[in-house]
Amino acid sequence: MQSVSLLSFILISMLACGEKKAETVPLDEETATAVVFDADSAMSFLMAQCDLGPRTPGSEAHRKCGDYMKSQFSQYGLEIVEQTAPITMWDGKTFQCRNIIAAYKPDAEERIVLCTHYDSRPWCDHDADASKHNEPVMAANDGASGVAVLLEVARKLGELNPSVGIDFVCFDLEDYGVPQGHPTSSDDGSSWCQGSRYWATHPHRENYSPVFGVLLDMVGGKGARFAHEYYSMQYAAPVVARVWSAARTAGFSDVFIDQEGGAVTDDHLNMNAAGIPTIDIISYYGEQGGFGPTWHTAQDTPENIDPATLRAVGQTLLQMLADY
Helix, strand or coil: CCCHHHHHHHHHHHHCCCCCCCCCCCCCCCCCCCCCCCHHHHHHHHHHHHCCCCCCCCCHHHHHHHHHHHHHHHHCCCEEEEEEEEEECCCCCEEEEEEEEEEECCCCCCEEEEEEECCCCCCCCCCCCHHHCCCCCCCHHHHHHHHHHHHHHHHCHHHHCCCCEEEEEEECCCCCCCCCCCCCCCCCCCCCCHHHHHHHHCCCCCCCCCCEEEEEECCCECCCCEEECHHHHHHHHHHHHHHHHHHHHHCCCCCEEEEECCCCCCHHHHHHHCCCCEEEEEECCHHHHCCCCCCCCCCCCHHHECHHHHHHHHHHHHHHHHHC
16 A cells, blocks of 8 residues: 555545544444454464565565465365466566455355455565665565455355355555655555556456455554545445444444544555445554554564454454345
8 A cells, every 4th residue: 555654635634624532332232243253263364474474576475375365265165266467567577466366155146345465565664774674574464464354254154154245355466566765766656556456457257246345454453443544435435334334233433433534545446446336444543653653664563463453353344244
């Protein structure tokens, strides 16, 4: 996703629109799903990715991560589609983009997309220590957390048994955008989210038209809150309402806050451009905190992941699917 600093004027203007204090709503025992998201299981999925090392494009860890996701989704009975294509990035390097798609009830006409990215950023360009700027990000939060939540949701589908078809899409080449302060290139947002851009213009199945999509990005950080992201409200406000209602039912209105957030360049923009109303569940730490203290730094490691945050997001998704 694109740097917060480039969007600070939007963040400030959105904050000026007014804030509402989050009000915790207890679990609604009458309407909440009995299917429980297992945060420990999600953490094991997160650790398995990080144990491979940073999953930067073209690396062996990146290849193994793709294989790992395919294996896990297959264990839960989902149909796997692997979408590959050579993509030349802003710096002239070409990588074999590898999007992993796993379909639950692949023959169901009515479908929902749940998605995230799995690649690691090659540069810790926001680290306070400049000597680390050319080191890759471990991406425990900015990558592995979204995959971990989707894998645990997929593991629970047999128990939940939703009637709608679900496509889990793990995008590649999201986080290879121009590094902060790069001397020869400007960042207009077009260098990011290449995997979703390819998928949006080359759908993995003919006449693909899901009802809506939900994107996860950085959904495991300590103290994370999730506000109404600007573009999500512009293009898919009913989906925001649906997800935040599910969060209230599940008892997580203190995490999914009723507040306007910033505007973020992320994979959901490509999906909305393709006619799929899609929202971005992305951590929001306010005007000063941006995406959180570990964003694009060497500190984005499993030690800075909170299982409670993973559970809030995962349980909300299960509730949303149960309510659909």
